[in-house]
Amino acid sequence: MIRIMVLDDLESILDLEHQLFSSPWTIENYHFELMQNPFGHYVVLDEEGIKGYLGLWIHDDAMQITTLGVDLQVQNRGYGKKLLEYALLKATQEGVSVITLEVRVSNTKATHLYESAGFRQITIRRDYYSHPDEDAVLMLKQMR
Numbered sequence: 001m002i003r004i005m006v007l008d009d010l011e012s013i014l015d016l017e018h019q020l021f022s023s024p025w026t027i028e029n030y031h032f033e034l035m036q037n038p039f040g041h042y043v044v045l046d047e048e049g050i051k052g053y054l055g056l057w058i059h060d061d062a063m064q065i066t067t068l069g070v071d072l073q074v075q076n077r078g079y080g081k082k083l084l085e086y087a088l089l090k091a092t093q094e095g096v097s098v099i100t101l102e103v104r105v106s107n108t109k110a111t112h113l114y115e116s117a118g119f120r121q122i123t124i125r126r127d128y129y130s131h132p133d134e135d136a137v138l139m140l141k142q143m144r
């Protein structure tokens with residue numbers, strides 16, 4: 001099931017952050033997102049433990065996907081797609097007209113996942129990432 005992320009989940013989320021990302025978010029980042037960011041919406045995919053997670057910002061009629069991760073041990077079983085489908089459903093429910101996200105240019109797997117959900121590559125953001133330095137692709141899905 002997909003449910004709202006709570007503070008008690010953060011230990012597991014930070015483990016996954018370190019497993020999945022070369023510049024992992026910190027506990028302070030997550031505290032802020034869960035407790036203080038009025039635009040933040042964070043969920044976990046919980047199937048006998050946290051298998052994946054998704055972060056969104058929703059502001060007016062725009063949504064940004066801030067993070068998406070699935071435990072390496074259970075990747076390629078459709079969990080990433082399920083979390084992305086949740087984001088699309090949430091966007092519809094909230095009347096969002098456009099969804100954007102950034103992804104490393106080398107991340108062909110995530111790019112493929114987003115494209116199969118209807119996202120298009122809009123532009124390149126030079127040197128967007130560090131550790132290692134890399135460009136980002138800005139992707140966008142028009143909802144209406």
Ligand SMILES: CC(C)(COP(=O)(O)OP(=O)(O)OC[C@H]1O[C@@H](n2cnc3c(N)ncnc32)[C@H](O)[C@@H]1OP(=O)(O)O)[C@@H](O)C(=O)NCCC(=O)NCCS
Pocket residue numbers: 020021067068069070071074075076077078079080081082102103104107108109110112113116
């Ligand atoms: C990206 C990520 C969330 C995908 O999660 P997942 O649960 O493995 O994804 P799914 O099983 O739902 O499916 C992913 C799709 O990519 C495809 N895929 C798998 N490996 C691939 C590869 N090397 N290149 C291209 N496509 C690939 C799968 O076939 C599937 O496509 P399909 O539905 O058309 O068959 C996961 O790999 C991850 O956590 N990566 C590290 C963190 C990350 O990069 N997050 C995205 C940041 S923008």
